[in-house]
Amino acid sequence: MVRDLYTDGVSACRGAFTPEWADRMREDIEHAYEDARQRPGGAVGRGPNRYYVEIHPEQLRGFVELVDHPWVRAVCEAVLGAQYSIVELGFDIPFAGAVHQPWHRDFPMPQVTRTGRRLNSLAFNLTGVDTTEDMGPFEIAPGTQWDNDDSFEHGMFPPREDHPRYQRLGVRKFPQRGDISVRSALTVHRGTANHSELSRPVLVLGVDAPGAGNDAHHDMAVTRRYWDALPERVRRHMHCPVVDSLTPIVQKHTIEGLVMGETEGDSAAGGMGAAVPDSPSGTAS
Numbered sequence: 001m002v003r004d005l006y007t008d009g010v011s012a013c014r015g016a017f018t019p020e021w022a023d024r025m026r027e028d029i030e031h032a033y034e035d036a037r038q039r040p041g042g043a044v045g046r047g048p049n050r051y052y053v054e055i056h057p058e059q060l061r062g063f064v065e066l067v068d069h070p071w072v073r074a075v076c077e078a079v080l081g082a083q084y085s086i087v088e089l090g091f092d093i094p095f096a097g098a099v100h101q102p103w104h105r106d107f108p109m110p111q112v113t114r115t116g117r118r119l120n121s122l123a124f125n126l127t128g129v130d131t132t133e134d135m136g137p138f139e140i141a142p143g144t145q146w147d148n149d150d151s152f153e154h155g156m157f158p159p160r161e162d163h164p165r166y167q168r169l170g171v172r173k174f175p176q177r178g179d180i181s182v183r184s185a186l187t188v189h190r191g192t193a194n195h196s197e198l199s200r201p202v203l204v205l206g207v208d209a210p211g212a213g214n215d216a217h218h219d220m221a222v223t224r225r226y227w228d229a230l231p232e233r234v235r236r237h238m239h240c241p242v243v244d245s246l247t248p249i250v251q252k253h254t255i256e257g258l259v260m261g262e263t264e265g266d267s268a269a270g271g272m273g274a275a276v277p278d279s280p281s282g283t284a285s
Contacts, residue, residue, distance in 0.1 A: 001182075002078050005119060008142035009187030010173075013071040013180045017126075021062055022177035026128030028060050029091045029201045041250035049098040050191060052204075054090035054218060054249045057238075058226050063089070066180075066205065068234055072124060075182050076237075079119055080209035086237050087215040088206030091128075094136045098194040103141070103166045106185035108155025110212065113186065117146065120209040123185045127175040128201035136194030138202070141169035144188040158188060207237075215239065219249045 004011035036042030036053045043051040057063040066072065067086055076084045112118050131137050144166070149155050151162075158166065166188055175181060183189075185206075194200060208214050220240040227235065227242045 001075050005075075005079055005122070005182065005184060009145040010140055010142065010181060010183040011075070012173075012175070012182070014176075015178050016069060016071055016180045017062075017065070017178040019177040021065070022126065022128060025060065025062055025126060025203060026201055028062075029093070029128055029203065032059050032091070033093060033201075035248070036251075039248060042248065044251035046092065047099060047101050047191070049095040049194070050093070050101070051095075052090060052092050052251065054088065054220075054251060056220060056246050056249070057089055057222055058246065060089065060203070064230065064234060066124075066126070066203075067237070068231060069180070071180065072182075072205075075124075076122065076207050079122060080207060083210050084237055085208045085210070085212075085215060085239050086205070087208050087220065087240075088204065088218045089220060090204045091201055092191070092204060093199050093201045094191050094194045095199045096194055096197050098136050098191065100193050101190040102157055103163055103188050103190050104157050105145075105149075105152075105188055106156070107214075108152075109149050109186055113145075119145070119184050119186075120212040121185060121214055122182055122207045124205040124207070125175070125181045125183070126203040126205075127177060127179065128203070129198065130176045131174045131200060132196070133172075133174070134194075134196040135198060135200045136192045136196075137172045137174055137200075138189065139170045139172045139192050140183065140187055140189040141166045142171060142187070144169065145184040145186040147188060217252060221246060 001011050032055050033043065033051070033053055043053045046052050106123070110120060112120050125138070129135070147158070151159050153159070172192065173181065206214060206218070221243050222238070222240060223246060224242055224244065230238070
């Protein structure tokens with residue numbers, strides 16, 4: 001796993017959960033999306049017909065099973081150290097008509113990676129559907145987590161003249177329900193065009209090494225009752241506020257959300273003016 005992440009920048013565990021577990025996860029995602037779209041700042045655009053929503057652990061019935069899965073714990077400890085922190089829980093939904101995103105990394109390269117070639121954060125992804133070619137699969141350019149970002153716009157978007165290289169390197173991923181993948185969010189990637197009539201919801205779990213600082217960009221919280229019921233080995237990796245009642249998360253509109261409106265290599269079936277879908281009812285069964 002460590003070798004995969006330090007070479008390709010991505011690894012996976014096939015069949016970590018049952019398809020039925022993934023179906024329950026998708027139900028929770030659909031419910032959270034429906035709730036988020038009812039309030040300002042509930043969902044942030046990541047390009048035409050593509051949205052991101054951050055949620056609290058209590059909104060995902062399988063949260064403890066996920067973060068306490070032996071493979072997840074092993075990856076986190078091996079790459080980030082025994083004192084890793086769970087800092088982000090959310091989901092991305094490319095709906096029908098979502099277009100190619102520009103190639104990007106999720107945030108600028110931290111100094112510890114630039115000078116020490118050390119990864120200090122990881123992103124785990126779990127699909128809510130069995131991914132097929134026409135559903136706009138995730139595409140990643142292996143080995144690019146080390147690419148120098150001096151020419152990257154905002155430290156995240158490589159210049160367009162470099163895009164042919166990423167297209168040559170790019171590998172599309174077709175995870176099935178129950179699979180878990182893990183990657184460095186610095187590995188250059190993109191969502192591709194969704195030509196199907198279905199949405200492709202994907203859960204995101206973000207984990208930091210001590211001092212990485214990504215918790216400052218997220219607003220995860222848990223209630224006291226939920227905290228008290230968590231296993232101790234899960235609690236020690238959660239440094240979020242413990243509150244009397246949860247406040248819905250207002251999504252942070254980052255530079256990524258603004259730039260993702262650009263299209264590349266595909267016709268936009270909706271464009272920047274496309275309406276937020278009423279609900280993810282087009283998801284596969």
